[in-house]
Amino acid sequence: MQSIDKVPGIIEKKEELLHYTDVSPAVIRRLPRYHRYLGDLIRAGKMRISSKELASMMGVTASQIRQDLNCFGGFGQQGYGYNVKYLHGKIGELLGTTEGYRAVIIGAGNLGRALAATHMFDRRGVTRAAMFDTNQSLVGTEIYGIPVYHVDSLGSFCEENRIDIAVLTVPKEAAKSVTDVLVKVGIKGIWNFANMELKVEDESVVVENIHLGDSLMTLCYEVKNRAAGLGAEEK
Amino acid sequence: MQSIDKVPGIIEKKEELLHYTDVSPAVIRRLPRYHRYLGDLIRAGKMRISSKELASMMGVTASQIRQDLNCFGGFGQQGYGYNVKYLHGKIGELLGTTEGYRAVIIGAGNLGRALAATHMFDRRGVTRAAMFDTNQSLVGTEIYGIPVYHVDSLGSFCEENRIDIAVLTVPKEAAKSVTDVLVKVGIKGIWNFANMELKVEDESVVVENIHLGDSLMTLCYEVKNRAAGLGAEEK
DNA sequence: TAGATTGTTAATCGATTAACAATC
């Protein structure tokens, strides 16, 4: 059997990760989950894993895992499986963790603070450069080590500091005007928690709308129907 | 043309909304979005809408809307379209807004507070009955009008008050033990914000795992690839 | 009635799974 540490052949395969504009959204939405599980495996000290084993851990088919990964080139090795650290790193690269993205959080309310407090950003290689709010008693302070500025200075701050991503936790009413500023200064991505679907004309801006309410409703649907379903089965 | 207010025939069609165990998850995940748009239309004073018009608003096909709605029976009327209020109400029913569900929020940190502060719950007919935390300085207080109790009393509270849904905003480490208590007292649904995939053996418990980090990573992927894609097109 | 638009069936498209040859 081969050494577990050294995986000859894998590292040399493909040095450049190109942009894959043709990969289906379904595949892309699964990548973070793979990344999470591989992170757990690293922490558990596991060095290699087969698609079969990972599949049974994740509750998906081995075929799907192999198919998904092969959208981006061969990360594994026949007869061996996948090197956990290597695969984790590669998926991380695909997901932009090595790009050094810089983010601002707009809105320093409960949700803004909740997001600021997590390690969600650093863990993914994203720097939280600043927070913005209209509340004068917060302006000038720091929240979890992140400086808070007035929203009025958002535009100039983004111009003076390279900012890639904006996290929007402002009230619905403020979202539009904040977005206009962000688009003007060339923001690349907006993570929108304002309770509305943000539409941006500029094609170079990526918007990810979060609708927690939709998730709650889906849960309620399942609760309602699970109960009914189980009741029916008992009869 | 018919009266816009009265939609003869529609109301009488199907009085009982049965449980639809065979409807695909893809359809169910779209229902909350329809519900949102219909809510907006009500607020805008619109009385009726065709699948075609709604489709163009939402950026989907009219076919999909009709197909989706027909999984649950006919909500529209040939030659007329859909009555906005009626359809909104029916989708709301499907999603359990009329079930009078009662929820507890476990964890009174930033995220717990953020969720407690929103109208997300009342708007969907869900009552926030109580919050729970281990922090003694919070126990006995109220947060946005919701009483805060010690986590130790979670089990007895749920037994004494009908609680359907638990919102988990506790640290990863605490999630397992809290879940055990919840399952024991017969919780129906768990909305899990702890940074891990919660698995519950008991088949009658529905779990909805939220992974905000996955969403952030997807955004980063798109930012990375959009940039690359646009660059390529310019050449 | 004529026009409009649904409900529903049929056709297409895409995504998942199975199978297996390639190869480590």
Place this chain on the structure above:
DNA sequence: TAGATTGTTAATCGATTAACAATC
């Protein structure tokens, strides 16, 4: 070499779209 497991093609399955008859 033999065994294992990937990468990849082919088969299946499910979801979306198109079309149109039913009907308000």
